Amino acid sequence: MKMKIVLFALIAFMVSCSTTTKITGSWKAADYTKGEEFKKIAVVTLAQNSTSQLIVEKTFVDRFKYLGYDAIPTSDFMVGEVVKKENAKMIDKMFKDRGVDAVIILSLLKVKDDVRYVQGSTPYGPGSYYGGYYGYYYNNYNRMNNGYYEETQSIFLESNFYDLREGKLISSIQTQTVDPTGIDDLSQSFSKTILEKLISQKLIDNNSVKK
DSSP states (O other): OOOHHHHHHHHHHHHHHHHHEEEEEEOOOOOOOOSSSSSSSEEEESSSSHHHHHHHHHHHHHHHHHHHOOOGGGGGGGOGGSSSSGHHHHHHHHHHHHOOOOEEEEEEEEEHHHHHHOOOSSOOOOOOSSSSSHHHHHHHHHHHHHHHEEEEEEEEEEEEEEETTTTTTEEEEEEESSSSSHHHHHHHHHHHHHHHHHHHSSSOEEEEEGO
């Protein structure tokens, strides 16, 4: 009974968002074999907007903790401007001083605006038209007018997961989220999709079911 409750709680937690994020591409290091569990995972969000950074990092940290991992947001001790190649040694020391052995870096790839036609609700059927071509034209013109055009926005994001113990990239995932209602909605949907993929790649475990 306890196991059913835990599983139900996990499902409720992992689907608690309305927007869908789909994976457009993924990669896993073929030569990587997962060893001991990661002791602490740091979440890095590369965002110009500090509010967005805080929300995304908190969402990922919360989900990692729910899965049984110790996780920390890097916005607590590191600003985005220092995440540069020439600062690699300094950043590495920041992580080691805090006991971090895995890092996930989240970044925006692009935002794409589109316009799509939404078909009206009238079901398709050739039917019987009276009045020759005019009857066909009249009926189909009105059916077309039942539809409408709407603007859509796609957010393309990337996640890169590093094992600091080996100093290597072990997973890279690219995603697309269409029409999120806001940064909270986007963050929930994105984090859910990424963590589910990392679990399927056998890079992290769902330790919540072991409690």
